[in-house]
Amino acid sequence: MLEQLNQLAGKKFEEFNELKQKNDALDVAFATLASAAQGGLIGYVLGSFSLDAAQQGAAGGQTPQVSAQLAALQKGGPWGQARNLAVFTGVNAGLSLAIKKARGGKDDVWGSMGAAFGAGVAFSLVSGVPNPAQSALTTGAAFAGFNGLFFQISQWFKPEHEDTEYAQARYMLTVLGLQKYESNLKKGILTDNTIMLWNDGALAEARIPPGPRLLILHHLDTYRNPSAILKPALPLPMPPPPATAVAASGGR
Structure with a gap:
């Protein structure tokens, strides 16, 4: 029974993640609420500590200036600080994700x-x-x-490290003049291992427009063998080695 409940919860969680990825508004809202909850918890804990510090300072006879600073820190109490930090972290996380999505994944x-x-x-x-x-x-x-x-x-x-999972895909986009859609491939996890399986639906799911999709598929069709009769399949070209590797090998 417990195993079935765990499987059901895992399935629902996967469905929710898929729904989030397809719905930008839901994705932003979830990120905002999750960060707000985390910030609120941290704010409440910090507010409780500052309140205790202020009370101990008042009992210990601290100077008026120090007491005033501690009083400012715990203004509104733990709940006030929880509210303030929840708003700050929630808005920051939501805006970060919204701006990133609006700019095509650019960070x-x-x-x-x-x-x-x-x-x-x-x-x-x-x-x-x-x-x-x-x-x-x-x-x-x-x-x-x-x-x-x-x-x-x-x-x-x-x-700095080279992202080798998308080396062939990046090179192909460069050849076609479609470099700006590299982030779309990464969102859809369309790695080099899947490149020969790409179809119109997969590229559309990654939010690549119809025109670039046609160019990519036409380019791939010259290297894969759709009929298995007219022509043999060819391996997709690998990108040229970086300049640092060529220099290290002495130009051989």
Whole structure:
């Protein structure tokens, strides 16, 4: 009985994931709610700690300045901080995904800054600061600036590695002048191992427009053998080796 329930739950979870991938609005909404719940939990825990610290500071006779700072930290109590952090993390996650989808899967510093700006504005509006309109703009700009800086720093330290699962597919798109649809292949997990199985339905599922689909399928048909009589099938060309590999081998 328990095994059947686990199988049923797993099946429903897979169906929900498939539905999310096909429905952008549902995918964004789920990401927003999931991040908001996580942020709310963290905010409540942090709010509880700051409240305890403020109470201990008042009992220990801290200076008025330190007491005021601690009081500001625990303003609104744990639930207030849970609300503020839930709004910030939820809006940031939802906007990040929405911007990425709207830009065809492109993930760069501008998308990161845009999501951080919207999250900063939302955070300022719900946190009860004075002069909310002006504060929302300055807070959003500050969050956008910091997030953009952190994004750039993370890119500098990000290890560079070649994505070998899409080497042939990337080369084919380059030959056809369709490089901008590489992200669509990755969304549909259309790797090199599946390249000879691609059809119009699979490419349409990856949201590649009809014109590029026809070019890709026509190109593949010159290398695979649909009739098995008129011509033999040919292996799909591999991309040329990178310049660093050629130099290391001495040009041989």
